[in-house]
Amino acid sequence: MGGYKRFGVMLCLGVGLFLGSLVGIPVAGAEGEALKVDTGDTAWVLTSTALVLAMTMPGLALFYGGMVRRKNILGTIMQSIVVLCLVSLIWITFGYSLAFGPDQGGLIGSLEWIGLKGVGSSPHPTYGPTIPHQVFMLFQLMFAAITPALITGAVAERMKFSALLLFAGLWSLFIYVPVAHWVWGGGWLGQMGAIDFAGGAVVHITSGVSSLVCAIVIGKRTGWGADHMPPHNLPFTLLGTGLLWFGWFGFNAGSALGANGVAGTAFLATQAAAATGALVWMAVEWKHRGKPTVLGVASGVVAGLAAVTPASGYIGPFSAILIGAVAGLLCYYAVYWKGKMSYYDDSLDSVGIHGVSGVFGILATGLFASKAINAAGADGLFFGNVGLLGTQAIMAGAITLFSVVGTWIILKVVDAVVGLRVSADDEQVGLDLSQHNEQAYSHE
Secondary structure, three states, X not given: OXXXXXXXXXXXXXXXXXXXXXXXXXXXXXXXXXXXXXHHHHHHHHHHHHHHHHHHHHHHHHHHHHHOOHHHHHHHHHHHHHHHHHHHHHHHHHHHHHHHOOEEOOOEEOOOOHHHOOOOOOOOXXXXXXXXXXXXXXXHHHHHHHHHHHHHHHOOOOEOHHHHHHHHHHHHHHHHHHHHHHHHOOOHHHHHOOOOOOOHHHHHHHXXXXXXXXXXXXXXXXXXXXEOOOOOOHHHHHHHHXXXXXXXXXXXXXXXXXXXXXXXXXXXXXXXXXXXXXXXHHHHHHHHHOOOOHHHHHHHHHHHHHHHOOOOOOOOHHHHHHHHHHHHHHHHHHHHHHHHHOOOOOXXXXXXXXXXXXXXXXHHHHHHOOOOOOOOOOOOHHHOOHHHHHHHHHHHHHHHHHHHHHHHHHHHHHHHHOOOEOOHHHHHHOHHHHHHOOOOOOOO
């Protein structure tokens, strides 16, 4: 009879756990501990999600919109908001499942969570054990949305709107989703020990490298190098910079997935690197060109923010200052070199800022990361672990190669289907009228 009693007790416990999971009783984690939603952590990650949303719209839209000529501002802003909407639907239907679903050979997630099946209000033991799984999904959605939007800066003022839509959808699915899985979703780079706290590789290397391919394939703007093409509204760009900076605290500190000490560390590193990047860019430009510019300071802020992103949760403030300083210097000369050599027309310097700072930031993480600051990370070269730098270099190289080849293929497909570039007449008129039949400013 003892066996029957034990069986009965176990059966009752099993039924109780099942019913409890339906009504919200905490479920067991991987190590047997109970997973329970923490309201403070959840509130912080929801706030961070909204902050990252603001980075794309209106932050990036204004940042890019102010730098184009006045005949293209609406077309440029339109690209940011529509990419945000398009990627949101891709992510909710099947993108999230492929990026973060159960691993399939280290390369991609399964479709087990298609349509967010099984992604609900209970925590996931890997993706934020104190926040609802659905909240983690939403946070990651904002990363997925801003990444292809960054690429629009490289092809501004000359890409068809239809081509942009098709490219953004295909690129999100075939470039961003696999890379996110490799690094964050249990894929081969994460298994190898590569670390990227908030998207130096997943966001900035992919978008920066892909921007270079896009700029080369689509060609230069008509008159580039001969005609003067100044930004039409630098106050818009500076406002966009402020919104990007503001939202970046959610981007980096939110990646701690909780209101905790790591979030504070990332918040501090973000501020230190952004401020240093701006000041160094300003100083170098002042020395090199004779005068500091508003556009230069804004560019330095973004360079510092992008470079510190992968390291932000693993480093102290002085490491962040060094990263911001080097990023300001490197990105300034990358942008200067582009203009001097005239090999490609990266309209709004997506390559020189996001690509260069992304690669540097990933390598800098391999130098400055410290387990004393975040035990979930790893020690870098300056803390006795040379292996991490090598792993970070492999990640940067692999993602660069994958993004180059994949983006080139996608561009060729888009060109064959709808064509990439507007006509010469449409480019002369501007994207606002030729693509949307609207004007930002009245001529009255």
